[in-house]
Amino acid sequence: MIELDKNYNKWTLERISRHMVYWGFWLSFYGIVNGSFYEGNYADWFFYEILFMTVKIPYSYYLAYRLFPLYLPRSQYIKLALLVAFYAFVGMVILYFLDQLFPMEKSGKTQEFLSSRTLYMFIDLIYIASPVVAIKLIQQNIFQTRANERLKSEKVQAELQNLKNQLQPHFLFNTLNNIYSMVLSGDQFASGSILKLSDILSYILYECNVEQTLLSKEVNLIKNYIDLEKLRYGGRLDLYFDIQGSLDGVFMAPLLLMPFVENAFKHGPSKDVKNSWIRIYLFVNEEELVFMIENKISQEDSHSGSIKSGIGLQNVKKRLTLLYPDNHELVINARDTFLVRLNIKF
Numbered sequence: 001m002i003e004l005d006k007n008y009n010k011w012t013l014e015r016i017s018r019h020m021v022y023w024g025f026w027l028s029f030y031g032i033v034n035g036s037f038y039e040g041n042y043a044d045w046f047f048y049e050i051l052f053m054t055v056k057i058p059y060s061y062y063l064a065y066r067l068f069p070l071y072l073p074r075s076q077y078i079k080l081a082l083l084v085a086f087y088a089f090v091g092m093v094i095l096y097f098l099d100q101l102f103p104m105e106k107s108g109k110t111q112e113f114l115s116s117r118t119l120y121m122f123i124d125l126i127y128i129a130s131p132v133v134a135i136k137l138i139q140q141n142i143f144q145t146r147a148n149e150r151l152k153s154e155k156v157q158a159e160l161q162n163l164k165n166q167l168q169p170h171f172l173f174n175t176l177n178n179i180y181s182m183v184l185s186g187d188q189f190a191s192g193s194i195l196k197l198s199d200i201l202s203y204i205l206y207e208c209n210v211e212q213t214l215l216s217k218e219v220n221l222i223k224n225y226i227d228l229e230k231l232r233y234g235g236r237l238d239l240y241f242d243i244q245g246s247l248d249g250v251f252m253a254p255l256l257l258m259p260f261v262e263n264a265f266k267h268g269p270s271k272d273v274k275n276s277w278i279r280i281y282l283f284v285n286e287e288e289l290v291f292m293i294e295n296k297i298s299q300e301d302s303h304s305g306s307i308k309s310g311i312g313l314q315n316v317k318k319r320l321t322l323l324y325p326d327n328h329e330l331v332i333n334a335r336d337t338f339l340v341r342l343n344i345k346f
Contacts, residue, residue, distance in 0.1 A: 023057060026128060051098055059091045060129035064136040072137075084126065092122040156253075156322050157209075172197075178231040193231060196224040204255070212251040215284065219247060222261050222280075233269050238277035245284040252289065252344065253323045259316050260293050260340050267338060268295035287346055294339040 030049045035042035063084060071080040096118050175197055182190035203221050207213065223241070230237055261280070269276045276296045283290040313332070320328050320342075327345040332338075 022132075023053065026056075027053060048102065051102060052095060055091045055094050055098070056125060056128050059087060059125055060132040062087065063129050064133045068133055068137065069140075088122050088125045091125045092118055095121045095125075152322060156211075156319060175228045175231065178228075182231070193228060196227055200224050200228070208254040210254065213254040214247075215250040215252050215289070216247040218252065218254065218257055219243065219282065221258060225258070225261060229265055229269070237269055239280075240278070241280040241282075243282045243284075245282075247284060250284055250289070250346075253319065256316060256319065256323075257291055257342075259313060260291070260342070263313060263340075264293050264295040264338065267297050289342075289344045289346070291342040291344075292340065294337050297334065297336070297338045 027046065027049055030052075031042060031046040034049070035045040038045070067080060067083055067087075071077075071083070096113060099117075099121075175193075179190055179193045179197070182193065200221060203217065207217070226239065226241065230239075264278050264280075268278055278295045279293070281290075281292040317330065320330060324344055329341075329343040331341045
């Protein structure tokens, strides 16, 4: 079976064999058809067609491997058509002289150059080259499509890795310091905090290398992150997290929601914990996911515009465009508060 999406860079024995079968088919076709309808035996017509193949094969390959790859991507269609016709005319002239040197008709008459026979030679050249060109173009199109898909996948994975690397260092250091203080004071919740941090790191480093992950795991990641941030801010943090709908069996791309949560803490409590608050809403059903997060921002951040242009948010926007090109809506408003509304259609 022919692999149309395979990129052939070398003339291997397998590749040469396929081409020989292809041209063997045309040789047999013309030899049998002409031998059945015209004078002369089959051997003579096969020899005659082999002679003509010395022109048909180079013409077909020149179109498929040179002219079309050179001019078609540049959209130079008129120039391409003229060159196809020009080389067909050149091939027709050569075929005409071959026909005069080795005539099938033994009448001794010289065939006129401008005749229905030479017109047939011109059309036949284009006709026999068409399947070669079509197969080559289809093969290249499939190969290019697969290559674009691989590049897209690699880009998504690279940006996912970038998100992993962006887990805020100050969050890790602060969390470790808080856990250390809890251990020294004999706090009974220290071991639980270590487990939460371990779950976060394990999930981000080892469980996100997939195209789709369970939404419940993403929510659990956010909850663990919030719980550890509470160690830092204690009772001073005003936070509300509401989930509506069932998370069971719902899949989505990993690490799409987490950057918005990190951003809320970065520009909210970390700047002014006394007057800060964070509200998180998640609604999900079989058709869509709606995620909203809003936080109080400092006056400095509201005028700087650094929140909306952060690397993490730009990264998520790109991933959403790649993963859900026509099935998502992301709205970000930053004034006195920073509000993010993400809608994903499943």
